[in-house]
Amino acid sequence: MRIRSLTIDLDGTLLDTVGDLAVASNAMLADLSLPARSLAEINAFVGKGMAVLVERCLGAASSDAALVARAIERFRVHYAEANGHSTRLYPGVLDGLDALRRLGFPLACVTNKPAMFTEPLLARMGIADYFAVVVSGDTLPFKKPRPEPLWHACAAMGSEPAANLHVGDSANDIAAARAAGCPVICVPYGYNEGRPVDSAECDALVSDLVEAASYAASLVLSPPVPRGRPS
Numbered sequence: 670m671r672i673r674s675l676t677i678d679l680d681g682t683l684l685d686t687v688g689d690l691a692v693a694s695n696a697m698l699a700d701l702s703l704p705a706r707s708l709a710e711i712n713a714f715v716g717k718g719m720a721v722l723v724e725r726c727l728g729a730a731s732s733d734a735a736l737v738a739r740a741i742e743r744f745r746v747h748y749a750e751a752n753g754h755s756t757r758l759y760p761g762v763l764d765g766l767d768a769l770r771r772l773g774f775p776l777a778c779v780t781n782k783p784a785m786f787t788e789p790l791l792a793r794m795g796i797a798d799y800f801a802v803v804v805s806g807d808t809l810p811f812k813k814p815r816p817e818p819l820w821h822a823c824a825a826m827g828s829e830p831a832a833n834l835h836v837g838d839s840a841n842d843i844a845a846a847r848a849a850g851c852p853v854i855c856v857p858y859g860y861n862e863g864r865p866v867d868s869a870e871c872d873a874l875v876s877d878l879v880e881a882a883s884y885a886a887s888l889v890l891s892p893p894v895p896r897g898r899p900s
């Protein structure tokens with residue numbers, strides 16, 4: 670099947686956001702008189718959305734539901750302030766997005782980050798206009814690794830899962846894409862909850878978004894020929 674659209678993960682694939690997430694997490698922990706977390710810990714806590722990041726920061730204290738609710742409230746305040754301050758585009762992202770745009774594919778950003786943070790961050794980093802569709806962690810009742818965010822993005826782009834290439838940085842992206850029926854490729858430099866991405870699980874590992882665009886182009890120019898078809 671020819672590729673007709675792309676969905677792209679945000680944190681760890683397009684943007685290095687962990688510095689701002691760490692600032693907000695540690696300000697939240699300080700508000701609650703709890704010990705700070707290291708950057709490496711925060712890096713391993715990112716991936717399943719804001720609530721899971723906050724719970725992982727709290728550790729054993731996360732069994733207290735009232736404390737978790739207060740922590741999420743404090744995190745929202747601090748991340749709204751920190752969001753974008755030290756966040757950087759990964760190398761190759763702008764060139765890769767330009768190359769993908771030249772291929773004529775509609776692009777969607779599919780992230781587990783809540784919409785109140787996603788939308789201003791895309792604008793602040795100057796990449797909002799590349800995306801026809803943005804699906805955030807609270808757009809639907811389900812987030813990655815569930816398939817619904819990818820199905821939602823495909824429908825909004827007028828595409829279908831088998832014709833949509835997903836580009837991500839984690840096992841959550843791979844599981845969501847597999848469950849949705851999308852081919853999936855990964856970059857190796859993002860956040861994968863403290864583990865390297867398993868190249869055996871995805872269709873390809875690409876070094877950056879430029880290589881992701883070349884991979885997408887190769888699927889357009891020479892789509893895989895079904896076995897048994899006369900050449």
Ligand SMILES: O=C(O)COP(=O)(O)O
Nearest residue numbers: 679680716718780781782
């Ligand atoms: O919000 C997170 O935990 C991760 O967000 P992502 O889906 O853009 O990687």
Ligand SMILES: [Mg+2]
Nearest residue numbers: 678680681838
């Ligand atoms: Mg990610």
